[in-house]
Amino acid sequence: MTTRTRLVVAAVLATALTAVVIAERASEERANRLHRRGDWSVAARIYRARLQEEVPAARYLHYNLGTTLLELSEAPDARARLSRGAAGPDDDLRSLAWYNLGVASLRAAIAAPGSDSALVHVVAAMEENRNALRLRPGREEAAWNLAFARRMLDSLDTGARRGVQAGEAFSDAALTGDDTRAEGESGDIMAPPGMLGEEETVVDPEAEQPLSPAEAAAILNGIRLDGELITRKLLGLASRSLWGTRSRTLGRRW
Numbered sequence: 523m524t525t526r527t528r529l530v531v532a533a534v535l536a537t538a539l540t541a542v543v544i545a546e547r548a549s550e551e552r553a554n555r556l557h558r559r560g561d562w563s564v565a566a567r568i569y570r571a572r573l574q575e576e577v578p579a580a581r582y583l584h585y586n587l588g589t590t591l592l593e594l595s596e597a598p599d600a601r602a603r604l605s606r607g608a609a610g611p612d613d614d615l616r617s618l619a620w621y622n623l624g625v626a627s628l629r630a631a632i633a634a635p636g637s638d639s640a641l642v643h644v645v646a647a648m649e650e651n652r653n654a655l656r657l658r659p660g661r662e663e664a665a666w667n668l669a670f671a672r673r674m675l676d677s678l679d680t681g682a683r684r685g686v687q688a689g690e691a692f693s694d695a696a697l698t699g700d701d702t703r704a705e706g707e708s709g710d711i712m713a714p715p716g717m718l719g720e721e722e723t724v725v726d727p728e729a730e731q732p733l734s735p736a737e738a739a740a741i742l743n744g745i746r747l748d749g750e751l752i753t754r755k756l757l758g759l760a761s762r763s764l765w766g767t768r769s770r771t772l773g774r775r776w
Contacts, residue, residue: 553586562593581610585619597626608653617657621664624650628667628674637678644678647671 553568569587573579588603604626607619624647631643651668654661 550583550586553590557586557590557593560593562590566590566594581607581612582615585615585622588619589622592622592626597630601626613657617654617661617664620650620654620657621661621667624648624654624664624667624671628671631671631674641675641678644671644675648675 549568549572553565553572556562556565556568566587569583569590573583573587576583584603585607588600588605588607591597591600591603594600601623604619604623608616608623610616610619627643627647627650631640631647634640634643648668648671651664651671654664655668658664
């Protein structure tokens with residue numbers, strides 16, 4: 523094979539590889555757009571296909587699929603995928619994965635038929651949100667959800683002493699997915715392919731100090747325990763499941 527032939531072959535291979543990378547990126551971006559629109563079933567199929575194509579699969583793909591399955595109420599598979607994200611080396615992704623695992627546990631606690639099963643999920647939610655805060659102490663949603671879990675634990679304890687089913691105060695709390703994720707944000711950092719920008723409702727830690735778990739608990743303790751009100755107005759649970767992460771190594775956000 524002549525030098526000229528080798529160069530031609532190399533150029534063809536490089537072009538083909540570039541086309542594959544572009545197609546994969548476009549596929550992930552399409553899945554992200556579908557997720558934003560609430561078409562979670564189709565988004566999940568695309569993420570699954572990408573996971574089969576990419577070996578070893580990037581952990582953010584497991585995270586994206588897990589978050590999508592959480593919206594589809596497929597909790598067992600969602601937890602398995604989110605756990606893969608929580609086991610990775612990237613602290614931002616790990617914190618987000620732990621946060622969403624906490625969301626899954628709180629939803630399970632609210633839906634639990636009795637106090638014993640609810641207690642298991644609440645305790646799990648507390649530990650998962652603590653893990654999210656250990657990695658990123660400024661994650662306000664995790665602080666709120668930790669405070670909510672603590673308050674629910676108190677409610678479970680009180681209900682047990684009174685002989686009341688513990689989940690009754692929370693049984694009508696409808697937890698839905700978020701369709702308000704930011705698109706086209708500008709900035710100096712960018713999410714990895716397949717990840718979305720941080721949610722519009724996230725407080726910038728540099729601009730405002732987040733509530734501590736103790737402060738959040740104090741606020742919750744000062745209001746009437748209303749499952750729907752707390753879930754929808756105060757927590758990152760209702761219409762809030764974080765999708766974004768940040769990378770310190772890539773360019774602009776998209």
